[in-house]
Amino acid sequence: MSIDTKFIGKSYPTKTYDVSKDKIAEFAHGIKNPDPHFVDEEFAKKSKYGRVIAPPTFAVIFGAQVIGPLFFDAELNLNMWMLVHGEQEFEFMEVVKAGDSITTSGRIVNIVNKEKLDVISYEVCSKNQHGKDVCRGLYTFVVRK
16 A cells, blocks of 8 residues: 555654754764864864864754654554665755754655655754754655555
């Protein structure tokens, strides 16, 4: 059974994530990137940013909060056993800094029904506490039938 295209445009509740220097450092160590902008508070204070900043890919941390509800949406009834992550792409605008509060929303932007699979495109948009766009992510999920 195909995923109904009537769900294109469906959005999910926004979530807010408070960015801390400790979470940034944990993430930077996890991706094996010891850039002092990410892990050294004294260095970061002297940089043009004035504080620790997050690696761009930190966006997956605050974005994940609004992706989860898609997977467990009873209306969509996704077969999680047959779902794979197809791809993701990001567009970065503002630098994320320790102390920022990031609000993220998510919505289904496309559903394509093919012969043996469905492709869901899910857009995630994040803004900082000043209302400035931080990141736009596009995630593609494939569900085999």
